[in-house]
Amino acid sequence: MKSIKLDNKCLHCGKELHGRSDKKYCDAYCKSAFQYQMAKETPLRIYNKIDNQLKLNRKILKEYNKGGKVTVRNETLLNLGFDPNFFTHFWKNQKGDVYLFVYEYGFLRRKENGKEKYVLILWQEYMGRTKQI
Numbered sequence: 001m002k003s004i005k006l007d008n009k010c011l012h013c014g015k016e017l018h019g020r021s022d023k024k025y026c027d028a029y030c031k032s033a034f035q036y037q038m039a040k041e042t043p044l045r046i047y048n049k050i051d052n053q054l055k056l057n058r059k060i061l062k063e064y065n066k067g068g069k070v071t072v073r074n075e076t077l078l079n080l081g082f083d084p085n086f087f088t089h090f091w092k093n094q095k096g097d098v099y100l101f102v103y104e105y106g107f108l109r110r111k112e113n114g115k116e117k118y119v120l121i122l123w124q125e126y127m128g129r130t131k132q133i
């Protein structure tokens, strides 16, 4: 086996580079081809990131929502990687509380005895009925 310096290869085609050690591409073609590829993949990376977070959120909510309506300390969920900024839709009850949903699992942030909690609920069919406001 020939020993090849792994740290100095073209980012696009993987060919070994000679000359300046800060070179990243063979030439302008490889540079633009690499940057084009990166730009093309960016939306997919963002999609995957959001998709993964939603899946994680759902998994965590599912894990804690065993009884239909449960209250948990929010740090319990946050420590597991739960991110309340990622949800699929919301539902507002008659009192005006806005429950955020990750698919069929809903959560509402609430302060109880000075502690931040999440009230967890399950999506019910009647919530999908649209009301005229």
Ligand SMILES: [Zn+2]
Binding pocket: 010, 011, 012, 013, 014, 015, 025, 026, 027, 030
């Ligand atoms: Zn190249």
